[in-house]
Amino acid sequence: MPVPSAIAQCGGCIRQPPPLDACVAAVAYAYPWAGLIARFKFHNQPGHAVLLAAVLRHAPWAEPALDLADRVLPMPLSTQRLRERGFNQALELARRLAPDKTDPGLLLRIRDTMPQSTLSRHERMHNVRHAFAVEPLRTAELGGQRVVLVDDVMTSGASLYAAAMALRQGGVAHVTALVLARAELGAASGS
Numbered sequence: 001m002p003v004p005s006a007i008a009q010c011g012g013c014i015r016q017p018p019p020l021d022a023c024v025a026a027v028a029y030a031y032p033w034a035g036l037i038a039r040f041k042f043h044n045q046p047g048h049a050v051l052l053a054a055v056l057r058h059a060p061w062a063e064p065a066l067d068l069a070d071r072v073l074p075m076p077l078s079t080q081r082l083r084e085r086g087f088n089q090a091l092e093l094a095r096r097l098a099p100d101k102t103d104p105g106l107l108l109r110i111r112d113t114m115p116q117s118t119l120s121r122h123e124r125m126h127n128v129r130h131a132f133a134v135e136p137l138r139t140a141e142l143g144g145q146r147v148v149l150v151d152d153v154m155t156s157g158a159s160l161y162a163a164a165m166a167l168r169q170g171g172v173a174h175v176t177a178l179v180l181a182r183a184e185l186g187a188a189s190g191s
Helices: 011-015 033-042 046-057 062-068 079-085 089-097 121-127 136-142 158-169
Strands: 022-028 071-074 107-109 132-134 146-154 174-182
Touching (some): 033 046, 033 174, 046 062, 046 174, 071 089, 089 146, 132 136
Parallel strands (some): 146 174
Antiparallel strands (some): 107 132
């Protein structure tokens, strides 16, 4: 969450450190970005990924995170949501951010969950718990690596945290999340 310039971390992160080492958000989930992201995500507009990835790439600290990453992993969608949308918006962004480092088969969505958009923060955390895993045959590849996890919108952080915990269990040393937009709980359609 935004903090005053003299503060490095919010109180929640100090009390309970998140599994992410860093999270970079390019824009606030507000006008005009909210509408553009919704069209991209829900109205079969994968071509918007070119513009949106450029916005994300120019966010402070995004370029260094991508340069230092061993792998760039898109947040995986459930089979049902992938079927509904026809594409994974996080994968489209990741491919444009770092095509040579993007690895869509390493982080798996192993459990379908309810849409996050109608849930409280506590419910979101419980909803996505154990929903992600590292591809079992590839776990050995991750020891000590730096990973960038890409998603379109971060609201509560529940999905990103659950994915980061799965990556940590797989041996990843450093996880940075790159998200196009940061939303306040209740402001965004869940991922």
